[in-house]
Amino acid sequence: MGELSEVYIDEATAYEDLHSNKKKVIEIINKEENLFYKTLQQGELEIQKHLKNKGKVTGADAFYFYETYGFPLELTEEFLTESGCSIENRASFAEAEKRHAEKSRTASAGKFKGGLADQSTETTALHSAAHLLLAGLREVLGDHVHQRGSNITSERLRFDFNHDEKLTPEQIAKVEKYVNEAISSKAVAKRRRGSLRHK
Structure with missing residues (x-):
């Protein structure tokens, strides 16, 4: 991505800020890409351990990988396909996602404006x-x-x-x-x- 971005920045004539901040932009893109690679490696390790212990991955498990390790559902499916497996009860991913969203809304419902829990x-x-x-x-x-x-x-x-x-x-x-x-x-x-x- 860093190399592709450098080509784009060099050819982008409408955005002067890109040229003046080229080095910083490329550094950030490379850093984010490296972090994503680490996320992929960590996610694959966790899925491997889970498969070894449980023998399967459900949709709810896939949401756990996403919510905890930032590992996208599509990559979980791709990794499992390469391992000769597939997600069981895929619909439970959406159910787990919905429960998580409801829990987050409940947790924030009692806050005062500005993030205050009370006026003590x-x-x-x-x-x-x-x-x-x-x-x-x-x-x-x-x-x-x-x-x-x-x-x-x-x-x-x-x-x-x-x-x-x-x-x-x-x-x-x-x-x-x-x-x-x-x-x-x-x-x-x-x-x-x-x-x-x-x-």
Whole structure:
């Protein structure tokens, strides 16, 4: 994919950003492709172990491979065909997928707007910390970082954000320092043109 993308970028005249960011784009594509290959290898190993232990793969099993390891249904079927097998009770894949979706909806139904589980003092404090965390991430990683979701209870904060690489220990330490210093200084968070800063 990286090689094909390079050809496309070289011939694409309508998208100037592609040319100026060619190296970064190719790096990300190659990284994603390598991750997908690892997913394939892990998925095949898990299916092999499952076949050895159970002797068959059902649709529900195939959904488990998909949900847990990111192994697509079509590839499970292809792998089984090559092994001389097929998915038993294929309809149970859709049933398992539906149960999973219903469980996810139920889990999110009780949340308040903004991802708050309640309005307790602890939860409100963690909500403020989430704003500081976003500001810290943008300070350390860049303005491309945006919040993609959160779940806040009185006991913990889960914060989802976009970034194309795993954070290094040094980056994590810098973000932690940013947040802790902001808390210590009793910073006031303010939103400016879609971004969050503190002072």
